[in-house]
Amino acid sequence: MASLNDTSNLFSKLNWSRTFNAGSVLLSYYWSRLIKKPRPLGLPIAMAIEPTTSCNLRCPQCPSGLRSFSRPTGMLHEDEFRKIIDETQRHLLYLTFYFQGEPYLNPKFLDMVRYASSKNIYTTTSTNAHFLKDDVARKTVESGLDRIIISIDGTTQESYEAYRIGGQLEKVIEGTERLIYWKKKLRSRTPHVIFQFIVFRQNEHEIIEIRKLAKRIGVNELKLKTAQVYDFANSDDLLPSDHKYARYEEAAGIMRIRNKFLNHCWRLWHACVITWDGSVVPCCFDKDSKHSMGNLRDKSLKDIWYGPAYDAFRRSLFKSRKEIDICSNCSEGTKVWA
DSSP: OHHHHHHHHHHTTOOHHHHHHHHHHHHHHHHHHHHTSOOOOSOOSEEEEOSBSOOSOOOTTOHHHHTOOSSOOOBOOHHHHHHHHHHHTTTOOEEEEOSSSOGGGSTTHHHHHHHHHHTTOEEEEEEOOSSOOHHHHHHHHHTTOOEEEEEOOOSSHHHHHTTSTTOOHHHHHHHHHHHHHHHHHTTOOOSEEEEEEEEOTTTGGGHHHHHHHHHHHTOSEEEEEEOOOSOGGGOTTTSOSSGGGOSEEEETTEEEESOOOOSOOTHHHHEEEEOTTSEEESSTTOTTOTTOOEETTTSOHHHHHTSHHHHHHHHHHHHHGGGSGGGGGOOTTSOOBO
């Protein structure tokens, strides 16, 4: 029932212009696949925008945690965010406040959520939940945020901090409880609260316990997610032993993602990612913005979306997606939720 309420909330954001745009995007995607040439119509239905690249944790398979970005780090400015929303609100249905970093570290984060919500855009974020103090939890509910994913990769401090280095499980649980409290206090149906449990070797035995914890606290949904890694040579102790929860498989002594690498990608027709400094990248697997399609500080999203860089990238997908560097670890076409 909780998931149905969330889905109903999402579809309530549709209006005539967004519905027409979504239909155009969908039809153009299948037509492009049929003729094997990019013929995009419409503008992004969904968009991810990065509040910040900063993070308080040091997760060993995360560019933010490793402080290993080759691109600039910083904070999204509220005035630039408002400009983006004003430009995209007619066609934009789904907005994710996350790419890299911890969103709550941006002091204007909830103000930006409130602004997007005022335009009746479905808003979501992902957080490690270390900053959900009582006043912040209340402001989160009041902001109109529609969905929040809370990373909780363990039911004991030992298993949790094996990956969430520098984190405190107690803070995650307390922050979630505050959020649930204010939802009830303010009689709000949002945000839809999701516990995300990435299945690693050190926590795969705790799946029954995380189900119990999620039920006790009263979150709306629990999702078990397969682990994504970048450094296979140093990841043996992270990858789960149960094949059911593995995103990768070993072939000829080499670890590779369980992906058929079909030469098309829905993401390149319906969504884009915007870094804190306005760079538009094709998807969330381009962590270092190696394939920037343009910058919103210089051009409109429409000009970038239909521009030569996007056209060339879409064409390369039809030729051989497996040869594109950021696609080598991509989950498109695989089951990333266990």
